[in-house]
Amino acid sequence: MSGNSYYSRKLHSLLGVIPLGLFFIEHALTNYSAFEGGPEKFQKSVHGLHDLPLIFFLELILIWLPILYHGVYGLYLAFTSNLNTSRFSYGRNWAFAFQRISGVITFIFVIWHLWQIRVQVALGQLTIDEFGAKMHEIMNNPAFFVLYLIGVLAATFHFSNGLWAFLVSWGITVGPRAQRVSSRVCMVIFVIMAVLFILSMAAFRGDDFASASAALGTLRQLS
Amino acid sequence: MAETATAQRTVRFIITRQDKPDAAPYTEEFDIPYRSNMNVISALMEIQRNPVKADGTKTTPVVWESNCLEEVCGACSMVINGKPRQACSALIDKLEQPIRIAPMSTFPVVRDLVINRERMFQALKRVKAWIPIDGTYDLGPGPRMAETKRQWAYELSKCMTCGVCLEACPNVNDRSSFIGPAPISQVRLFNAHPTGEMNADERLDALMEDGGIEGCGNSQNCVRSCPKGIPLTTSIAAINRDTTKRLFRKWLTN
Incomplete structure (x- = not known):
């Protein structure tokens, strides 16, 4: 890596929380609207986002570029780390190892998920009105459901534990007590976020999204 | 008084050795006569006095570094039973046996347990x-x-x-x-x-x-x-x- 690695590493740490962490929370809430209000509320949330002004630039600057940088530089960071949990089986060292493992899983999952949804929109194969139906299709494939579950749990852990590390790396939580408290808060965040995602995954399996899926099939035959 | 023949109690050591900085590491086993209150350094001194392996064949003495013998100089760091620590404060009575000793290979190994810090x-x-x-x-x-x-x-x-x-x-x-x-x-x-x-x-x-x-x-x-x-x-x-x-x-x- 060229340049001063202090700045590139700090940028990596910052982007993980702002904007990616904030986007991650937004994504969890949008999905959760599927559980709370079914297809109607979910599609409303999706539209609310897509109707934002300058949506292309918002996506590019707040999502695409940060994911690309955080993901690629993160792979390099994972490569420069040893996993020595067999010699030092302490909780924080396990979290260190899982942070890197979950990061790699999340990066692969995000690429696959983007291919299934966002790239298909870009290619004109999918419209934003069909998101609920598309998710219904994916979630009713048992293999996909398991892969999504793994991907979602990895991403949620990576976000929550990354938040803990962010607080240390920027010098916000300094002493052992502060770091212990923040690790508990981050574990609570992990549980809440995981529940939000899993409930929305279950909601997408529901029959109300199936009728949307059937309508999608009819539309496809007509076109 | 009749002498009771009791077998001399020994402690088994498995030591990772290396002859030169660029040589491949290998392990050798030693049985060291037990004495009360001995530590890893005194066991290494015993090997230095009598460099005979557990199988009875002679070998070169194991090389290590140590200095103060009271855990303030930092010279005798090595990996003992998987954990890096000071050999002088590693008491045999408190270690699981056989005792495995290896150099801290994060650093360049000079010879045996001697590393370059x-x-x-x-x-x-x-x-x-x-x-x-x-x-x-x-x-x-x-x-x-x-x-x-x-x-x-x-x-x-x-x-x-x-x-x-x-x-x-x-x-x-x-x-x-x-x-x-x-x-x-x-x-x-x-x-x-x-x-x-x-x-x-x-x-x-x-x-x-x-x-x-x-x-x-x-x-x-x-x-x-x-x-x-x-x-x-x-x-x-x-x-x-x-x-x-x-x-x-x-x-x-x-």
């Missing part, structure tokens, strides 16, 4: 872990240090550059340029000193370059491993705070 001393030079007071005239007495501050700073001054924290750190390896926990804690020590504080920014700048403080991945193995109980992760987080402040000050005031 040069990178640690280079790191101390890089972060200017000293207080510059030499000059052409008497500078007079420096500012006083508050007793409350002296108490925690004293804990940091116990660092003996033994290298155990670097061995335990998953981010100190040949793919990473991370400086390691020990020198970061020394920056905190010298920046806490009322006279040393006058050069605080120079030390922070040294950690805000390639292979500086950013290499820390928060595995926190260092603080669990330090034989002197130095709060290394608190030092790292405190210097994270200072470097963050320095970063924004540099951006906003220049």
Whole structure:
């Protein structure tokens, strides 16, 4: 890596929380609207986002570029780390190892998920009105459901534990007590976020999204 | 009185050896006669006196480094039963047997258990872990240090550059340029000193370059491993705070 690695590493740490962490929370809430209000509320949330002004630039600057940088530089960071949990089986060292493992899983999952949804929109194969139906299709494939579950749990852990590390790396939580408290808060965040995602995954399996899926099939035959 | 023939109790050692810096490591086993209160160093001394392996064949004596024998010099660091620590304070009675001994291979191995800790001393030079007071005239007495501050700073001054924290750190390896926990804690020590504080920014700048403080991945193995109980992760987080402040000050005031 060229340049001063202090700045590139700090940028990596910052982007993980702002904007990616904030986007991650937004994504969890949008999905959760599927559980709370079914297809109607979910599609409303999706539209609310897509109707934002300058949506292309918002996506590019707040999502695409940060994911690309955080993901690629993160792979390099994972490569420069040893996993020595067999010699030092302490909780924080396990979290260190899982942070890197979950990061790699999340990066692969995000690429696959983007291919299934966002790239298909870009290619004109999918419209934003069909998101609920598309998710219904994916979630009713048992293999996909398991892969999504793994991907979602990895991403949620990576976000929550990354938040803990962010607080240390920027010098916000300094002493052992502060770091212990923040690790508990981050574990609570992990549980809440995981529940939000899993409930929305279950909601997408529901029959109300199936009728949307059937309508999608009819539309496809007509076109 | 009839003599009762009891078998001499022995302790089995499995030692990782290496003949030259670039040679391949191999292990040899030794049975050392047990004596009460013996430590790993006295066992190695026994091998030095009588370099015979467990199978009865002669070998070269195992080479190691040690100095103070009271856990203050940092010379006898080695990996004992998987954990890096000082051999002088590793009591045989408290170790699981057979006892496995290996060099701290994060550092270049010179021979057997002898390693080269040069990178640690280079790191101390890089972060200017000293207080510059030499000059052409008497500078007079420096500012006083508050007793409350002296108490925690004293804990940091116990660092003996033994290298155990670097061995335990998953981010100190040949793919990473991370400086390691020990020198970061020394920056905190010298920046806490009322006279040393006058050069605080120079030390922070040294950690805000390639292979500086950013290499820390928060595995926190260092603080669990330090034989002197130095709060290394608190030092790292405190210097994270200072470097963050320095970063924004540099951006906003220049």
